[in-house]
Amino acid sequence: MTNSIYPCLWFDGQAQAAAQFYCSIFKNSKITTDNSVAVSFELNGQKFMGLNGGPEFKFNEAVSFVIDCETQQEIDYYWEQLISDGGKEGRCGWLKDKFGVSWQVIPTILAKLLSNPDRAQGVVQAYMKMNKFDIHALENA
Incomplete structure (x- = not known):
């Protein structure tokens, strides 16, 4: 199996800003996909997803x-x-x-x-x- 396990972070409309912020801090980091609903990014090779899920969860x-x-x-x-x-x-x-x-x-x-x-x-x-x-x-x- 080649399944990946990575965290998805739920944001209230700030997923892209958060991904940019984190990628600016950690070396070898990049945004891999970006759309209005979600952004995928890597920090030091570790995959993350940011989701613009709304205000429901903190x-x-x-x-x-x-x-x-x-x-x-x-x-x-x-x-x-x-x-x-x-x-x-x-x-x-x-x-x-x-x-x-x-x-x-x-x-x-x-x-x-x-x-x-x-x-x-x-x-x-x-x-x-x-x-x-x-x-x-x-x-x-």
Whole structure:
């Protein structure tokens, strides 16, 4: 079988604007099809669909997209881009972009730090105080 599985995001008439916004942030991204009802796009090779479904449904934190970041520079970049123009910071690496879509901007080193039983509690205490993750502060917790 060659079935694809990919998310469809329900927007209230903003699917094209959202696709353009996301494609401007992520490298190797493009809009593949576009019409008045839906837009298909790829972010770093991952396929998405945006649907202009109307005002009936809203995004919430039950679904979020995770961005693994190797460096603080990557964290800073994605964080600033995604909260620009009306996005909102959350706690512990979470944010909502201007369309209400939830994202987690996470340092890849976090899993390693949490797997060390001697450091895990300090790391958790440190990141519970953070909005955007600070790799240096986590490594020194």
